[in-house]
Amino acid sequence: MxxxxxxxxxxxxxxxxxxxxxxxxxxxxxxxxxxxxxxxxxxxxxxxxxxxxxxxxxxxxxTVPEVAPGFQEELAVSQGRRTAALLFLSVPLTALSWSVIWRVFPGTPSMAVAKPEWYGLLSRTVDGIQLATGVAGGLALLALGRGLRRMRRPALVTRWLGLLVWLQMPIMAVMCVGLTVGAQGPAGFSGYIPGLVVSSITYALAAWWLHSAAHCLLYTLGAPALSAVDRERSLSRS
Known part of the structure; x- marks a missing residue:
């Protein structure tokens, strides 16, 4: 240089x-x-x-210290939109995939184990959390799009999305393992090809959610509110 x-x-x-x-x-x-x-x-x-x-x-x-914070929040909002769209589209799709797989490929007779009493409640809880996460993604996508003009600190939405994913993922992982064991026994989906395929897709998406959420947290560290000029510039590109 x-x-x-x-x-x-x-x-x-x-x-x-x-x-x-x-x-x-x-x-x-x-x-x-x-x-x-x-x-x-x-x-x-x-x-x-x-x-x-x-x-x-x-x-x-x-100067860079004067201008960079406003630019940084624009980047945080951009990451928030990406994560919100990902959650809005993929989380309900994952829940739908599992529902379809059990109806189309219910499994072999050897897999028909007696489900414990708690299985139904746990299954409904998982479905409810997935639905709520998809709705949260949709609301965040709306807030970081058309609702951006009305928000004083839009980067907080991005940070909230990152926290939402990272806080709920361990809980969801434990509950999903419980569903697998409750439905199929300790062997899980061993030998059940449709279940293995959907499980692989689910794990890949979960890794994507965590990766995107981690960037939400990284990009919002120390990001202050956008100035009026910076926000107008961001909206003009939306």
């Missing part, structure tokens, strides 16, 4: 300061760079040297 001008150095510093989804972060930095270049060109038209024009453009834009 020895030959880099003030604008390039500023963008590099901003890149190091921000955490967020790769595509959204690249778009945000490209927008900032374009704004700085436009400002520098305006100063050049007034007769200033290029280096001085870039320095003035950067000074007008604000």
């Amino acid at each position: 020895g030959n880099a001008g003030p604008i390039d150095e500023y963008v590099v510093s901003m890149r190091h300061a921000l955490r967020g989804p790769g595509g959204a972060r690249r778009d945000l930095l490209a927008e900032a760079r374009d704004s700085l270049l436009d400002a520098a060109e305006a100063y050049e038209c007034e007769g200033l040297p290029r280096a001085e024009a870039e320095r003035l453009a950067v000074a007008d834009f604000g």
Whole structure:
């Protein structure tokens, strides 16, 4: 970066300061760079040297510590939208897949074990939690979309989604193991191909949920509220 001008150095510093989804972060930095270049060109038209024009453009834009928090919250909101959409679409789909699998492939006679008394209540509890999680994802998606103008701290929704997934996942894991043992016995789905297939898909989705939720928490660490200017910019790209 020895030959880099003030604008390039500023963008590099901003890149190091921000955490967020790769595509959204690249778009945000490209927008900032374009704004700085436009400002520098305006100063050049007034007769200033290029280096001085870039320095003035950067000074007008604000220092990295001043600007980065607003940009960081935009990235946190972007991650929140991704996680909300993932929960809204995939969690109910997982519950539906298990319901369909038991109706289409009820299993072999050897798998027909007597279910304990608690099985029905546990099954309904799992279904209720999955439904509530899907609804929560839908509400968060709405809040981080059309509802963004009315929210003072939208990054809190992103953080809440991350906490929701990480707090409920251990509980859901224990309950699902209980359902498997209660329905199929200690052997679980051994030899039951449809159950193994859906289980594999469920585990893969659960890993995706945890990964996305972890990024929700990471990107909202220390993210303050968006300024009015930053929020309008975020809404214009939504």
